[in-house]
Amino acid sequence: GENVEQHPSTLSVQEGDSAVIKCTYSDSASNYFPWYKQELGKRPQLIIDIRSNVGEKKDQRIAVTLNKTAKHFSLHITETQPEDSAVYFCAASGGLNTNAGKSTFGDGTTLTVKP
Amino acid sequence: NAGVMQNPRHLVRRRGQEARLRCSPMKGHSHVYWYRQLPEEGLKFMVYLQKENIIDESGMPKERFSAEFPKEGPSILRIQQVVRGDSAAYFCASSTRPRRDIGQSDSPLHFGNGTRLTVT
Numbered sequence: 001g002e003n004v005e006q007h008p009s010t011l012s013v014q015e016g017d018s019a020v021i022k023c024t025y026s027d028s029a030s031n032y033f034p035w036y037k038q039e040l041g042k043r044p045q046l047i048i049d050i051r052s053n054v055g056e057k058k059d060q061r062i063a064v065t066l067n068k069t070a071k072h073f074s075l076h077i078t079e080t081q082p083e084d085s086a087v088y089f090c091a092a093s094g095g096l097n098t099n100a101g102k103s104t105f106g107d108g109t110t111l112t113v114k115p
Numbered sequence: 116n117a118g119v120m121q122n123p124r125h126l127v128r129r130r131g132q133e134a135r136l137r138c139s140p141m142k143g144h145s146h147v148y149w150y151r152q153l154p155e156e157g158l159k160f161m162v163y164l165q166k167e168n169i170i171d172e173s174g175m176p177k178e179r180f181s182a183e184f185p186k187e188g189p190s191i192l193r194i195q196q197v198v199r200g201d202s203a204a205y206f207c208a209s210s211t212r213p214r215r216d217i218g219q220s221d222s223p224l225h226f227g228n229g230t231r232l233t234v235t
Contacts, residue, residue, distance in 0.1 A: 102148065
């Protein structure tokens with residue numbers, strides 16, 4: 001089945017700096033890559049997603065890039081703020097070896113933004 | 116739209132008891148997924164259901180765990196004879212019917228607030 005690896009596991013940045021989180025996936029047929037933000041004790045919430053027919057997507061301070069050839073995708077957060085502090089999960093789904101909708105998640109990155 | 120509703124939020128069970136976790140998907144969503152999250156770990160897929168059908172239960176332990184999504188009412192995740200290792204947050208998610216169009220074979224998951232199970 002699909003295997004998703006996420007790096008780094010922890011990331012600490014100063015307020016205003018950029019943060020980058022990277023994920024790799026194994027199933028070349030995967031075609032949907034969402035990113036979720038989970039604050040402490042709360043539910044994961046979708047923040048941005050990208051489909052395989054697009055190489056980059058941006059939403060205000062958040063952007064995601066996808067390299068299908070290398071099978072990796074990244075989350076970029078610019079001008080970080082303390083409220084960006086949370087655990088971020090990448091996921092991959094839609095591959096031939098998975099049922100549609102079944103996502104394989106990375107193990108998460110704990111982002112801390114220091115004021 | 117009330118979103119994905121899970122209850123209870125917190126559940127405490129003694130070893131050997133049964134735990135029943137309930138999930139009502141978002142209005143209009145017919146696909147339900149259960150994920151387990153151990154402390155400081157990621158989300159692990161357990162089971163994927165549609166109304167009255169289990170589509171994929173490859174992530175669910177074969178013993179003690181079962182799931183259903185009846186024609187009427189919420190989806191239920193049942194854990195029998197709970198053990199301490201079952202302590203975790205159990206999240207339910209729902210999505211719309213996945214589209215099969217090129218480049219749109221999947222749809223976002225909307226998560227509930229989770230049920231935090233503690234086995235004492």
